[in-house]
Amino acid sequence: MAESAFDIVSKFDMQEMNNAITQAEREIETRFDFKGSKSSLKLEKEELIVASDDEYKLTSVLDILQSKMIKRGLAIKNMEYGKIEPASAGTVRQRIKLKQGIEQDVAKKINVLIRDSKLKVKSQIQGDQIRVTGKSKDDLQAVMQMLRGADLQIDLQFTNFR
Structure with a gap:
């Protein structure tokens, strides 16, 4: 035998991740609580950079992104969150490593x-x-x-x- x-x-399916980021950005643009906000999502190789006005909005952006990832079948377990650090113009940023x-x-x-x-x-x-x-x-x-x-x-x- x-x-x-x-x-x-x-x-980690990077194409699906790109799609999830695009969907999250669209939702952020249309939501009332993000009007005039400097929130952004940027994918660089195996790392995701999330920036926003303050920590509260940053966690909201991450929640939106995670919901889009779940809908697309991407695992949230494979994300390694860095610490929240101050960025330019009074914003905050967080780097998230995508583990492969x-x-x-x-x-x-x-x-x-x-x-x-x-x-x-x-x-x-x-x-x-x-x-x-x-x-x-x-x-x-x-x-x-x-x-x-x-x-x-x-x-x-x-x-x-x-």
Whole structure:
């Protein structure tokens, strides 16, 4: 019987993120409580820069963005928030790092979870992803279900199922 396998990855769909930012900017432009506000969202490579008049409006901008992200199926878990810092003209800004890939310590934690599940599967770390192999597809699906229920600090996707 042939071995089956799948990869565990953590990716951020940048095109969907661009769409979510565009939708959030449109909502900010039309909302009454943001009239005359200097609120903005800017995506630079793997980092999002959010700026606004004060901390209250900044949190409102983030709430709008997060709601748009959820509607588009993007994981909020993969965002690492920096501290709120003062910017020019009396505004405040916050940098948000968009995490891609699985870090080594998280990958080791996932490997331990898989090993402790007592399922007949093998897992190995391959760069920023994890390959899980096993003879039974049911065992592989049980691993997926277990990882979905696990409380990890990143969002996981399962790809390359064969």
